[in-house]
Amino acid sequence: MKQHRLKRLYGVLFIVFCSTLAFVLVFFAIxxxxxxxxSPSDLFENPPQGRNAIRAxxxxxxxxxxRSTDSLEIEFIITDLKxxxxxxxxxxxxxxxxxxxxxxxxxxxxKSKMSLDAYQILAKHDENYVPKEVKKAxxx
Amino acid sequence: xxxxxxxxxxxxxxxxxxxxxSGKVIPFVAVLSISLIVISSxxxxxxxxxxxxxxxxxxxxxxxVPAVSVSQVIYYSMSVAAAVFLIWRxxxxxxYIKSLAPIGAAFTFIGLxxxxxxxxxxxxxxxxxxxxxxxxxxxxxxxxxIIGMQSTFASRKSADTAVSIITLVGVVNLPIVKKxxxxxxxxxxxxxxxxxxxxxxSSEMLIPLLLSILGVYLFVFFTGLLFMRxxxxxxxxxxxxxxxxxxxx
Numbered sequence: 001m002k003q004h005r006l007k008r009l010y011g012v013l014f015i016v017f018c019s020t021l022a023f024v025l026v027f028f029a030i031x032x033x034x035x036x037x038x039s040p041s042d043l044f045e046n047p048p049q050g051r052n053a054i055r056a057x058x059x060x061x062x063x064x065x066x067r068s069t070d071s072l073e074i075e076f077i078i079t080d081l082k083x084x085x086x087x088x089x090x091x092x093x094x095x096x097x098x099x100x101x102x103x104x105x106x107x108x109x110x111k112s113k114m115s116l117d118a119y120q121i122l123a124k125h126d127e128n129y130v131p132k133e134v135k136k137a138x139x140x
Numbered sequence: 141x142x143x144x145x146x147x148x149x150x151x152x153x154x155x156x157x158x159x160x161x162s163g164k165v166i167p168f169v170a171v172l173s174i175s176l177i178v179i180s181s182x183x184x185x186x187x188x189x190x191x192x193x194x195x196x197x198x199x200x201x202x203x204x205v206p207a208v209s210v211s212q213v214i215y216y217s218m219s220v221a222a223a224v225f226l227i228w229r230x231x232x233x234x235x236y237i238k239s240l241a242p243i244g245a246a247f248t249f250i251g252l253x254x255x256x257x258x259x260x261x262x263x264x265x266x267x268x269x270x271x272x273x274x275x276x277x278x279x280x281x282x283x284x285x286i287i288g289m290q291s292t293f294a295s296r297k298s299a300d301t302a303v304s305i306i307t308l309v310g311v312v313n314l315p316i317v318k319k320x321x322x323x324x325x326x327x328x329x330x331x332x333x334x335x336x337x338x339x340x341x342s343s344e345m346l347i348p349l350l351l352s353i354l355g356v357y358l359f360v361f362f363t364g365l366l367f368m369r370x371x372x373x374x375x376x377x378x379x380x381x382x383x384x385x386x387x388x389x
Binding site for chain 1: 189190191192193194195197198201222223226227228261262263264265268269270271305308309310311312313316323324325326327329330331332340341342344345
């Protein structure tokens, strides 16, 4: 490669290096806030301080879902298979919300009861796509 | 072999050669890409099986995945062109970036929009500030910056240089878009298609998805050539070869 082009190649590498460094520093600075939610284990290890809303995420524990008969109130347990926290919520649930499926709940955390008073429930869906008929056949 | 590649590279830098060849290629790619998109859309919307968890709403995958996938590939190719422009001063690389940026922006927008429409019924929200969605929005903003910068310089050369630099700055965002779902907790799920391992999407759903991805890639190839020709004819309108070409037709 000719001398002047080599010099420009170094220039290009320098731009990419600087920009990478900038991104790395930014992500280093906000490393505690990049995650969308805390797992129940995170909440036990490091309970959030203050009265701000937090998000907790994990699986809806099998058999933990309790629906009220006369209102939209529900109670369930979020687990990461190590630790678990209780959640209560009143409102409409997304289509994919069910037991043993991923969920992210936003709300106010009560440290004394290790429970979350949620005002928003989001369903997480996994990366698996299976035809309805195949799944039915597998369950038989 | 190296000599052939070198020759091809030099030819690629020539406006008249590119103009001639692209004119011949465009009709084939256009027909092929549009028929692939039509076939895969009909297949995906009506004939591929219903998903066990999501039901029929998952069919938006046949638009969402090709759009976001091609928007990232376009950006990677633009940053290669940016390096080529900065090192070898190849004018065609500047034409490439200018022509492909609006296409990339359009597909990123389609990806974000289809994702929002998909997210509302399944997740329960249009938008959430998780790492995958936010980094894709950043990609969209880089595209807008590249488009916006084109017209802020008096000379074509300084515009192409500045745009190449901003393109290279943004390329760091792409691995973040790709790996965000693995590095952090996000609402968005990890990838379903795997090149090295086994895909977690059943093959009856995967085949029309791969067809739609191929169709969209070819569509970008087709529109890219079209936009590049338009850009070349703007830049070269007063040149001898172009006038000759016009008078011949």
